[in-house]
Amino acid sequence: MDAPDHTQRLDDDPDAFDKSATPTVVHSQTRSASANSLNKRLLEMHQEKDTSFAPRRSTELDTKPDGVLEPPTADTTSDLDEYPSGINLVFIVVALILAIFLASLDMTIVATAIPKITDEFGGIEDVSWYGAAFFMANGGFQSSWGKAYKYFSLKWTFLAAVFVFELGSLVCGAAPTSTALIIGRAIAGLGAAGLGTGAYTIIAFASPPAKRALYTGFVGVSYGVASVLGPLLGGLFSDHATWRWCFYMNLPIGAVSVLIIVFFFHAPAAARPVEATWREKLLQMxxxxxxxxxxxxxxxxxxxxxxxxxxxxxxxxxxxxxxxxxxxxxxxxxxxxxxxxxxxxxxxxxxxxxxxxxxxxxxxxxxxxxxxxxxxxxxxx
CATH class of the missing domain: 1.20.58 (Methane Monooxygenase Hydroxylase; Chain G, domain 1)
Structure with a gap:
């Protein structure tokens, strides 16, 4: 059987080639468009995968569901420029150590001074309140101070805590009666609650993530040192001076901490307070x-x-x-x-x-x- 003569067919019908090739061209264009669309989708999926697994850099303030502030975790060169360094960082850490040291010292320094205090006030019925008033206020207002650091300026809230603590120490040192001493201890405990919360919050925002644990450890060591020195200093002041110096000594040391924070610590943008109405801030307390x-x-x-x-x-x-x-x-x-x-x-x-x-x-x-x-x-x- 002879093969069909396609040449003759094309000569007789010039449009035959176009008619026969059209389906092939259409299918080829469709396959090409589908391939391009598939390649584009695969590229988008690859970019989404890279983005979802990329390490998160944060220079903004994060807030946990329970209201605790999260310090920034970024570690790049531009972000590290926001942290204080050198002598500024050293001064800030020293100020926080002093603040925590004073708050911790007040927990134990009264124990060995109680005999002299009772001798002066002439009674032992209020002895239990000399320690209980401080610890009760310290524990009861921890959460309120934490909310204050969230909704108000970090720097000025810490300074307010120092002021309250210093005021309580002044009242204790000048107390004419046992009742006045108890009131002063309660005020000092209220301020100490803010010092403990604020010191660790400030160190979290003032130190880079790589060294944050180191500086937090420095601040935490003051707790142990104060617990050892407290009874010793209380007995020393009571025997060789007056028990009132157990509280007066807080005033100059606290003033040093205030001056350092005022001039050397500047709250970063990540520590800006959360926006809320005054009513909401009060309810959060x-x-x-x-x-x-x-x-x-x-x-x-x-x-x-x-x-x-x-x-x-x-x-x-x-x-x-x-x-x-x-x-x-x-x-x-x-x-x-x-x-x-x-x-x-x-x-x-x-x-x-x-x-x-x-x-x-x-x-x-x-x-x-x-x-x-x-x-x-x-x-x-």
């Missing part, structure tokens, strides 16, 4: 929660002070104080539960599963670190 827990602790301390001393354990006064302690604490728990994200304690702000999970473990740890000060300080009565 949780004044009702603080009042409830402070009232509960006062009832508990008074119960321990009266029971077996001036009142019998089965007396109406002691029983009433115990009942008041339980009711106030239940009211505090209920209030914190309904506060939601504004709650002072994390476990009240969200439900915690019966079996700890990786996501709930930080909340449980935060709860224990907040609860332990209340227990340890109440046991010192």
């Amino acid at each position: 949780d004044p009702i929660g603080v009042a409830l827990v402070m009232a509960a602790i006062i009832c508990y301390i008074l119960c321990l002070q009266y029971a077996g001393q001036t009142e019998a354990w089965n007396s109406s006064t002691v029983i009433g104080l115990l009942v008041g302690f339980v009711l106030l604490y239940v009211a505090f728990a209920a209030w914190e539960y309904f506060q939601g994200e504004r709650a002072m304690l994390v476990p009240f702000a969200q439900s915690v599963s019966a079996v700890p999970t990786p996501s709930s473990s930080p909340d449980l740890t935060s709860s224990s670190s907040t609860t332990c000060p209340f227990i340890s300080r109440a046991s010192m009565v």
Whole structure:
């Protein structure tokens, strides 16, 4: 059989080639467009993958769900320029060490000075309050100071804490009566709560991430040093000068810390306060929660002070104080539960599963670190 003569067909019908080739050209163009679209999509997916797994650089202020400020984690050269360095950083660390040292010193320095204090005021009925007033205010206002550092200027909030602590020390040093000394101790404890919270917040924003743990360790060492020197200095001042110097000594040292922070520390852009209305800022401080827990602790301390001393354990006064302690604490728990994200304690702000999970473990740890000060300080009565 002879092969068909395509040449003759094209000669007879010039349009035959175009008609027969058109489907092939159309299919070829379609396949080319599909390939281009597929290549473009693969390129976009590759770029999205690179972006999603790229290390996050942050020069802005991050906020955890519980309201804790997160310092920037960027580590590049441009970001490192925002941190103080050299002599400025050294001065800032020294100022924070001094502040933490004074706040920690006040926790133990009174113990060995109590005999001289009771001799001057002529009674021992208020001895338990000399330590309890400081620790109660210190533990009760920790969360409020944390919210203050979130919603107000980091630098000026820390200076306000130093001022409150210094005011309390001045009242203690000049106290004419035992009651005045107790009030001064409570004021000093209120300021010490802000010092402890602010010192670690400032060091987080003032030091680069690579050296942050080192400088935080320097600040933390002052706790241990103060706990050792406190009783020694208290006895030294009481025996060779006057017990009032246990508090007067805070004034010049605190002034040095204030001057350093004023002239050498400048809060970075990442530490700018969170924008909120004044009403929201007040609600975040949780004044009702603080009042409830402070009232509960006062009832508990008074119960321990009266029971077996001036009142019998089965007396109406002691029983009433115990009942008041339980009711106030239940009211505090209920209030914190309904506060939601504004709650002072994390476990009240969200439900915690019966079996700890990786996501709930930080909340449980935060709860224990907040609860332990209340227990340890109440046991010192």
